[in-house]
Amino acid sequence: AQATDEDLQMYLLQLVQALKYENSAEKRRERNKSDRDYQDLSAFLNMRASNHESLANYLYWYLQIEIEEEDSFKADNIAMYREVLDNFLSVTPFKETLEKQNKFISSLVQLVSTVKEGGGDRLKMIEKMKQLLTDSEQFNIDFTNFPPLPLPLDPSIRVCGIKPSKVTLFKSSLMPVRLTFTTDKDEDYVAIFKNGDDLRQDQLILQIISLMDKLLRRENLDLKLSPYQALATSSKHGFV
Helix, strand or coil: CCCCCHHHEEEEEEHHHHHHHHHCCCHHHHHHHHHCHHHHCCHHHHHCCCCCCCHHHHHHHHCCCCCCCHHHHHHHHHHHHHHHHHHHHHHHHHHHHHHHHHHHHHHHHHHHHHHHHHCCCCHHHHHHHHHHHHHCCCHCCCCCCCCCEEEECCEEEEEEECCHHHHHHCCCCCCCCCEEEEECCCCCEEEEEEEEECCCCHHHHHHHHHHHHHHHCCCCCCCCCCCCCCCCCCEEEEEC
């Protein structure tokens, strides 16, 4: 509770995982009976994230990925995470923005899937994607010009369009998409969107490297690391 928002964000991924160990309804009732001042972890995260847009952004996506798969062995955990997410969305002032992000990601996944459907030559796919970005009515969004939206990968960046002329597909088997976003400050922001890949492992390793870098810098030890960001928006897609 004494941690700054920045410090809390450094450990948020682990705190969301910790919910499954201490946030069962039964344990919550027992604690609330025995300690009136006790605040369970989900309530604490809801409270902090509702006052900080970046925390809200990452909490939403970390929770979202936990409820997407129906697994009979994890049914209790999935139900718990869904309850936590519903409670969070009922109190956060950022609900509308988070839901717009979700719709944007869904449209982007649909776009990339449509581009890859026909298969064929990579250069032809790139041209097809440029065309679909320019004429994107079928995806219920104008990808080239939309109201400023915090990018899930980095919510401090507000994007308002994708530049079709600068889009490209990498040569690897899954053909990740290199997107150049226009920001609300009329600057370019480049990100890679991967569809068909689980980025949770990348996300964890990069978080650990970033954490190590921040802790070492506090001791005036700069190892000249440049960790980039990764965010899994599903077990099947995400941003780098």
